Amino acid sequence: MKEFVIEYELNKVRSNNTKRYLEEVINNYNVGSYRSAIVALYSVVIYDVLEKINILSEIYEDQASTDIKNRVEQSQKENPNSPKWEKLLIEMVFERTELLNAVEKKKIDHLFDDRNYCAHPLYDNKFELINPNREQVRAHIRNMMECSFQKDALLSKKIINDFLSDTNDYYSKMGTQGLDKYIKNKYLIRFNDITYREVFKTLWKLVFIIENDDCDKNRTSNFETISIMIANRKNVCINAIRDEPDYYNNLKPSNNDLDYDKYYDPGENRIISLVYLFFYFPEMIELFNDANIATVGHVSDANLNLKFIAFYNSENINEHFNIVSQQIDNICHGDNGWFYVEKYTVLNGDLVEKTISRFQELDACDALNSFIIDYYTYSPTYDSAKHIFYSIVRHFLPIFTIEEYRILLEKMNENDQIFKSRDYRYIRDEIDHELSIRFQNRIDINSYANL
Numbered sequence: 001m002k003e004f005v006i007e008y009e010l011n012k013v014r015s016n017n018t019k020r021y022l023e024e025v026i027n028n029y030n031v032g033s034y035r036s037a038i039v040a041l042y043s044v045v046i047y048d049v050l051e052k053i054n055i056l057s058e059i060y061e062d063q064a065s066t067d068i069k070n071r072v073e074q075s076q077k078e079n080p081n082s083p084k085w086e087k088l089l090i091e092m093v094f095e096r097t098e099l100l101n102a103v104e105k106k107k108i109d110h111l112f113d114d115r116n117y118c119a120h121p122l123y124d125n126k127f128e129l130i131n132p133n134r135e136q137v138r139a140h141i142r143n144m145m146e147c148s149f150q151k152d153a154l155l156s157k158k159i160i161n162d163f164l165s166d167t168n169d170y171y172s173k174m175g176t177q178g179l180d181k182y183i184k185n186k187y188l189i190r191f192n193d194i195t196y197r198e199v200f201k202t203l204w205k206l207v208f209i210i211e212n213d214d215c216d217k218n219r220t221s222n223f224e225t226i227s228i229m230i231a232n233r234k235n236v237c238i239n240a241i242r243d244e245p246d247y248y249n250n251l252k253p254s255n256n257d258l259d260y261d262k263y264y265d266p267g268e269n270r271i272i273s274l275v276y277l278f279f280y281f282p283e284m285i286e287l288f289n290d291a292n293i294a295t296v297g298h299v300s301d302a303n304l305n306l307k308f309i310a311f312y313n314s315e316n317i318n319e320h321f322n323i324v325s326q327q328i329d330n331i332c333h334g335d336n337g338w339f340y341v342e343k344y345t346v347l348n349g350d351l352v353e354k355t356i357s358r359f360q361e362l363d364a365c366d367a368l369n370s371f372i373i374d375y376y377t378y379s380p381t382y383d384s385a386k387h388i389f390y391s392i393v394r395h396f397l398p399i400f401t402i403e404e405y406r407i408l409l410e411k412m413n414e415n416d417q418i419f420k421s422r423d424y425r426y427i428r429d430e431i432d433h434e435l436s437i438r439f440q441n442r443i444d445i446n447s448y449a450n451l
Contacts (some may be wrong), residue, residue, distance in 0.1 A: 004142050013149045014192060018048045022149065025141065034132045035118040038140060042115035045108060045144050049093055056097075059186070060154070060162055064096040087112070094257050104147040107425035111140050149368035154187065160202055163187055164222070171221035180228050188232050197240045200229055201247070208270050209250055220267030223276065230281055241287045249289050275300050275310060280358060283311040304331060304346050309355055317364040321371040328375070341380040349391025356395060369404050371394055377411035382421040389427050397434040405435060407444055413448040 006026055013019040021044045025032065050072075056065035075085040089114075094105045108221055117130040191199065203226040206215050215222075230237045241248040253271050266276035274296050278285050285293060296316035300310035304327055311407035314320035332343045332374060352372075359368045376393045400408065409431075412418045418427075428451060435443050445451050 004138075006138070008074065009142075009145050009150070012192070013145070014152055015048060015051055015149075018044060018149055021047060021356045024188045029134075029137050029141065032134070034134065036130055037137050038111070038114050038118045041137075041140055041144060042111050045111065045148055046089065048148045049089060051097070052099060052148075052151075053089075053093065053097075055190075056159065060159060062097075062159060062162060068092045068096055098331045099151065099153065100147065107143040107147055111144065114140065121210065150192070152190065152192045154190060154195050156201075159237070162200055163199060164202070164206070164218075167225045168218045168221045171224060174222055181223060183225060183228050184232060188229065193236050194231070196229070196236050197235055200226065200237050200240055201244075203229065204248060207247075207267065207273050209252075211254055211270060216269075219269070219273065220265055223267035223273050227277070227280055230277075230284075232311050238284065238287065241284070245287070245289075248287070249292055251295070253295055271295060271299050271378045272306065275306050278312055279309040279355070285312060291364075303346050304328060305351050308347060310349065311362070311364070317362065317367045319369050325371065325374065332380075336435065339380070341384065342378055342386045345387050345391075347375065347388075347392070349388075349395075352392050353395045356399070360399075365399065369396060369400060370407075373404065373408050373411060377408065377415050377418065379417050382417055385415070385421055386423050386427075394430065397431065398438075402439050405431075405439070409442060409443065409445065409448050409451060415451070419450045 005030070010022060010026065011017060013022060016230045021040075025037050025040045025044060028034070028040060053065045053068050056062040057069050059325070068089065072085050072089050075082075075088050079085070085389060090100070090105060090108055094100045094102075100108070114130075114132060114136070118132065153159070156436055166186075167179075167183060171179060188196070203222055207219055207222045207226055251270065251274070267273050272436075275290070279297065297310075300306040300313065305325070307327055308324055311317055311320040314323060328346060331346055332339050332341070334340055359365065372392060376385065379388055418424060421427075428445060432445050435445070
């Protein structure tokens with residue numbers, strides 16, 4: 001059994017106030033004042049449980065916790081000198097929440113009995129107080145650390161459900177705008193690692209394992225939430241997968257998961273969610289078995305838009321975009337050798353826009369920008385050039401370097417499907433405006449004969 005070091009365990013106590021009150025208990029324990037330690041320890045337990053109930057009631061609007069809080073306050077008002085409300089508190093927390101299980105409640109009840117024996121003379125002990133020994137006090141301190149002090153209020157499964165409902169509701173109203181800050185400030189900063197793993201495990205099941213109407217409805221929201229959790233404490237999540245590889249690898253694709261003939265948002269189905277997960281966290285690929293990695297690879301290879309984000313399957317980022325370019329060419333060329341121009345706009349602009357920041361994090365801007373310039377300037381029709389500029393290229397105007405602008409303009413100057421289109425003057429004005437702001441007209445569009 002792992003050695004129990006009180007001073008070390010004190011650092012894992014969730015509440016700063018509880019930690020401060022426990023120092024008095026530990027001081028009494030260290031100097032041999034064991035009765036005082038027991039009496040003070042029980043008071044700290046009651047305080048800690050009350051604090052958790054207040055957090056659940058006031059911050060997370062948990063109705064059961066609010067009911068407990070109101071009932072305890074009523075009991076205190078009715079009998080201000082009676083400690084009966086303390087027992088009522090523990091009973092109701094056990095019955096109405098999942099903060100305490102049956103074994104933990106018995107340990108607190110045992111501490112309650114010893115507290116009474118230490119504080120009140122006993123008739124059958126010749127009206128003397130009992131004198132607990134050092135090991136008895138140590139055992140009580142250890143039990144209370146595990147029962148309450150080191151627990152997070154949000155470990156309750158009911159609160160996990162509230163967490164999921166709350167994040168899904170926020171996403172339905174606001175999308176990803178502010179979601180990261182909202183989840184971190186309201187929940188994640190309050191999670192200890194144990195709670196973090198429990199919530200992560202639940203979310204994993206909803207995003208990657210279960211397939212039903214409710215999971216499908218909230219998969220995108222839950223995917224965004226689990227991504228925020230991974231980014232916030234990556235090591236905790238990686239260790240959770242390593243500790244239970246069979247659970248996290250229990251992915252059983254259905255026909256719906258393998259329906260990948262068009263662009264999907266992250267979270268649309270279980271396997272595509274995993275494609276996006278690897279896009280954001282490629283270091284997690286090694287945690288999965290060969291069968292799951294092969295399935296993800298098959299799905300991303302068969303869908304150009306998923307292929308666009310699956311850079312982790314290539315040796316380097318330049319090779320990756322070369323492969324994407326070749327796949328676009330293959331899509332446009334039919335078996336009869338004809339080039340189907342209407343298929344050229346296969347790359348989804350919303351996807352590209354959403355992934356720019358991620359490629360910037362990967363220090364892949366040079367390769368990405370070069371790919372985008374080529375994709376646009378090789379447009380085979382007026383319509384495809386217009387579509388690609390407005391859906392994709394305009395998002396890159398604020399990030400192209402001056403040298404990339406020169407390359408862009410040179411290649412635009414060589415493609416009459418761009419400069420002869422009816423909308424070209426608007427495109428030209430937009431580029432010229434960006435150049436004047438960022439580079440003070442160091443590039444003169446008029447110097448390009450066709451532009």
